[in-house]
Amino acid sequence: MKRTTVSGLIFANADDGKLKKLTANRSMASVPFGARYRMIDFTLSNLVNAGVNSVGIVTKENYRSLMDHVGSGVYWDLDRKNGGLYIIPPYSKKGIKKYTGSISGLNAAMDFIDRCGSEYIVLCSPHAIANIDISAALDFHKEKNADVTVIYKNDYPPQESYEKIILSLDGEQKITKMTFTAGKEKVPFGIGVTIIGRKLLMKLIDEAVDGDLVNFTRDVISKKLKTLNVYGFEHTEFIAVMDNTHTYYQASMALLNRDVRKQLFNPERPIFTKVRDSMPTRYGTKADVTDSIIGDDCVIDGTVKNSIIFRGVKIEKGAVVENCILMQETKVGENAELNNVIADKNTVIGAKMVLKGTEQRHCFVEKNQVL
């Protein structure tokens, strides 16, 4: 078989605005998560684990860190002769500008969609952390003879500032209605992964571009529920949708739960990330670590409780780190005290420094800051 039958398309900057501080210098897709990952690792791994071997990443801005992370795609086995990884930046050819909604993003990716030659395309937003069985969703799509399959999570507690895709489904899992505002009740919630036939997708994009439409789900799919067979496929396992720093914090801390880790890091569908060639983490004689997730290459000689510690973090003796997320290369000096802190990459927290946030309002240390 020469051509791939399924390709993936990831919108790297979708919903960048939601995580504000974390996306000040990077796309949503490259936001660090879970001690050693970036958000896009979950999306890329989900696609690759379903046998997708051709993936386009549509980028808009702030994409240096993303390019740096994905490289040639080798860590996801995407450095392929047939298929592989394609970055689709703005201004890549005449008439393609920075995209403003998913329609213009899709239009920018039109060459990729046209040339990949796959039967199906999986459209992905990288804002959800989940290990999704896309292979099962594809089987479902074929079995139902669906035109479009939207992957959703049942009973998802609505987020505050998110554009919600709320589904109404019949007994056959066919979507009868899509709405985009929600109250507080738990609802079937679209998680930003959609399967669609390639030819149908190209036709719909052409029509939408002609009609000056903006959002593919809202302005196209939800308006065509009567003419297209649109189905919902339920993702039953753990998912975390991030729409602000607070939900990012909660989603991170959910990793301390063994069941969550079991679902998210299912060895049958591993989550791949960039290899750093670093040494194991070293615990010193003064280390006291409990209930924490720790990446490799850390040197820990202080107290760490209920925290997420990324690769390359140094915590010196006497320092106390509680309820914190410390990203790559954070340095915490002797006897410093941190509680409810989110430190972005490469920050330095000096000796004896005291930083305290609250559960509702975390103290945020910006990238490269020295305190």
Place this chain on the structure above:
Amino acid sequence: MANKKCVAMLLAGGQGSRLGVLTSKIAKPAVPYGGKYRIIDFPLSNCTNSGIDTVGILTQYKPLELNDYIGSGKPWDLNRTGGGVHILPPYHGQKGGNWYKGTANAIYQNLEFIERYNPEYVLILSGDHIYKMDYSLMLESHIESGAACTIAVLEVSMEEASRFGIMNTKEDGTIYEFEEKPKNPKSNLASMGIYIFDWKKLKYYLTEDEKNPESSNDFGKNIIPSMLGNGELLKVYRFADYWKDVGTVDSLWEANLDLLNPKIDLNLGDKDWRIYSRNEAAPPQYISAEAEVENSLITDGCDISGKVDYSILFKNVTIEEDTSVEYSLIMPGAVIKKGAKVRYSIIAENAVVEENAQIGEDPQNAETANWGITVVGDNLTVGKNAKISANKMIVEDVKEGEEV
């Protein structure tokens, strides 16, 4: 094919029989080390860091896992156009073929491989040692002296000298005699098993050595003495940093725990001299609320709920509650269940230590006179409440309650 200045030949075919059950299924260079490495990562990373991009790896004993591990050489940046890693197993030609008879014969059988690159120099390495070394400095010294062969040496204590191949040299580092494990050593310069030869000289001596049916075709026993006998210039290259032969259970255990010793300078985190390894995907490590971790190395995929002190835990190790692991190496995928005690031991890949089992003993209060490190072989199960004393090599499952 473009000519290469220097080609490395890495002897990775040895069984390493003194490592017992640890090499029952894999070649010695594939033995795990330091939490996320294998022994062969050291010479391969040294090559790539020294600017040597063509490496022939001679395999013979149990090569499957090693071949798999090396793959295209990508992790060491050795998947190169016009060079890179090449796995060289023994092969048959028109007139038949042979197993590699000795270290020199292994190279002799691959003269054709070296000739394709037409190098000026050949670097001979082995897959038995833990060390970080810039081979390009040794090559510089070799070129400068104009020697036919340069041998890397390490100063050892006079007491230890009789365990090594010893180079007796003049003041300027010219070798006049080589003695294998001498009873009364005249010098304390031990060969590290690292040689640089002028390619033309090496080819000549390998070819001559093959003609001698009495020869054991070994570098130390045959090639070096015959070069000395012919009056060739042989020089030593002194190396003074960390170097350890990991050929025995004790030395493998020590070389691992050396990583925790602040007095020993073996920094694997050095960004200017990285040790590369092949990494499988695993989630970050989790240290639970019940865990007590001190003075240890722990890596991705571990799930720790017990007490861990002065130990190295490799990838995907599980340590359940109420356990204690001290002065031990727990290799990839091993599981230590509730209430078990492991001390002064090596638990090999994917072994399972069931609840309340006890493995190994402290040297201070050992019941056995002949204290030593206990090894549990890979994929074995040590049953509930079983007790294994010090200095044991476990090669089959141990039943529930059994005492070994």
